[in-house]
Amino acid sequence: MDQFLQKIQAGGVIGAGGAGFPTYVKLESQADVVIANGAECEPLLNKDQVLMQCSAPSLIGGMMLAMHQVGASRGVIGIKKKHADTIAVLRDAIPDNIELLEMDDVYPAGDEAEMVYEATGNRIPSGGLPKDIGVMINNVESFINLFHAAQGIPVTDTMVTVHGEVKEPFTAWLPIGMSYSEVIALAGGITCDDFVVVEGGPMMGSVTDDLSKPITKISSGLLVLPASSRVATIKNRSEAALRRIGKSACDQCSICTDMCPRNLLGYPIHPHLAMRSLQVSANDNSSLTQAAQPCSECNLCTMWSCPEGLDPSQVCATTKRDLRENNLLMTPAQLQAKTKDVHPLRDYRKIPTKRLMQRLEVLQYSHRTANLLEPMLNLEKVSIPLSQHIGAPALAVVKVGDIVSKGQLIGAAVDQALSVSVHASIDGTVTELSNIVVIERTADLINNN
CATH class of the missing domain: 3.10.20.600 (Ubiquitin-like (UB roll))
Incomplete structure (x- = not known):
């Protein structure tokens, strides 16, 4: 691993969302295009807009470092065209080799597969990764953290x-x-x-x-x-209940598949077949159909499409788990062989965010913007997990009683493993140590802050 990648790993940079894939690994591959995903399609979230408006130089700096590392000649920032204020800030900051991809206000504009297709016209292979088509994609915060880590400033x-x-x-x-x-x-x-x-x-x-x-x-x-x-009720359903109800109530209308963003891109995901598998299952209501494997769990089928209020998304998610446990997953080559052309009606089946928020019953919150807050914090303690990402947890390098300062290494990346380092986020004393490092401020530190 070269010195730059070591800095990114040591700085603890991972994808700031999802499974938290370590960024240094993405930087090990060559790519033609580097994409910053700032579409932020989840309703009510506002962090990417704040980051792009307040930290545009760091975002651009991180993208330029990534482009140099992977050999990319083109950079793209994906953002919804409704964010005119953010776009104005970015236009003043971007160099000639980075462009803005202005997207419609639809769900799921920020999905990785959607973003890559819109930016390049190419699809990530089914079961594959963006690097397979010469693309590196990360979210906005990750590029900002990358820029800081390159200067020796870790993620805290x-x-x-x-x-x-x-x-x-x-x-x-x-x-x-x-x-x-x-x-x-x-x-x-x-x-x-x-x-x-x-x-x-x-x-x-x-x-x-x-x-x-x-x-x-x-x-x-x-x-x-x-x-x-509605959101809480759906998400709190037990697995047994969603399978039992799905088995008895699904009428195979197939709207879940017709509206599925990944299916519209041609990937071999068919939520209605996952639901059908329940109808022919045994008393345990098990589902082992491979039609569920390419599901991205965007939840659109459950939260928007199903007229019966069923949960195809979770049926697909649990089916994927069971396929994995039974060694029945298709190989990437098998998945790719089932991939079809992009659906001709894809552009007409995108879901406007406002209408989605109405369906989710959260539109009443949208009149209030979650603006930037710069709080004066006086925390007594923090509890920092040594595992915050996909891969191996960091190894603790501190012990109970150690005095640490913000930014100090408390967990080192594991050698020869998918792993990144972890750092203290406040000054204080280590008071507990397991898979979580607890740091508490002493009385004099609290009084001085």
Whole structure:
């Protein structure tokens, strides 16, 4: 590994969302095009817009470093054309070899496969990766973190949007390891009695009621919603219930497949066949159809398409899990052999974000923008996981009782493994050490900040 890649790995840079794929690995391949994904198609999230407006030089710097490393001659920033203020900022900052891809305000504009196709006219091979067609793609925050890591500044904070049933929605850089309850308190507190927190956006995020959980490098948003809301009700269904109901109620209308963004791109995903497999399953309602394997879990079939209110997305997700456990997954070559041409009606089946928000019953929150907040934090402690990404957890290099400062290495990347380093996000003393490093400020540190 060359010195530049070592810096990115040591700086702890990963994809700031999803599974958190380590960025240094993406930089090991050659590419013709580098794409920054700023489409941010999840309703109510605002972090990418704030980042692009406030940190455009760092974004451009990170893209230029990535382009040099992978040998790309072209850079693209994907952004929805409705964000005129952000576009104006970027136009003043971008060099000649980086262009803006202005996209419609539809879901899922920010999906990796959608973004790559819109930017290049080529599709990622089914079961393959962007690098297979000469593309490197990452989100905006990752490129900013890459730029900083190249200067020896590690990842210690993450940009998070807090929205929904809170007094004052906001977007802010926050220390990794800060608890959900502390983050939400910055928004003035919760405005409903019975609530859940969606980690991420309402479409692909997961639901929790555990506010002691820490934010991590992949945290993008905390959306507070009533426990009785449509989003919470759907996401809280048990696997047994969604399979049982799907087996008895699906009428095979196939709208889930007809509207599936990946199917419209020609990938061999057929949610209605995953639902059909339930109807011919045994008493355990198991599903092992390979028609579910290419599902991206964008959740559009569940949240938008199904007229019966069923959950094809989760049926596909659990089916993929079961296929994997039973060694029944198709190879990339087999998946690619089933790939078809892009559907001629694809452009007419895109879902406008406003209409999607109405269906999700979150449109009432959209009149309030989660503007940038620069909080004066006085945290007593943070709980920093040693594993915040796909791959091997970092190895602790501190012990209980050690005094650490913000940015100091507390977990080293594992040699010869998919792994990145982890750093302290506040000054303090290590008080607990397991798979999580707990750092607490002493009384004098708290008083001096």
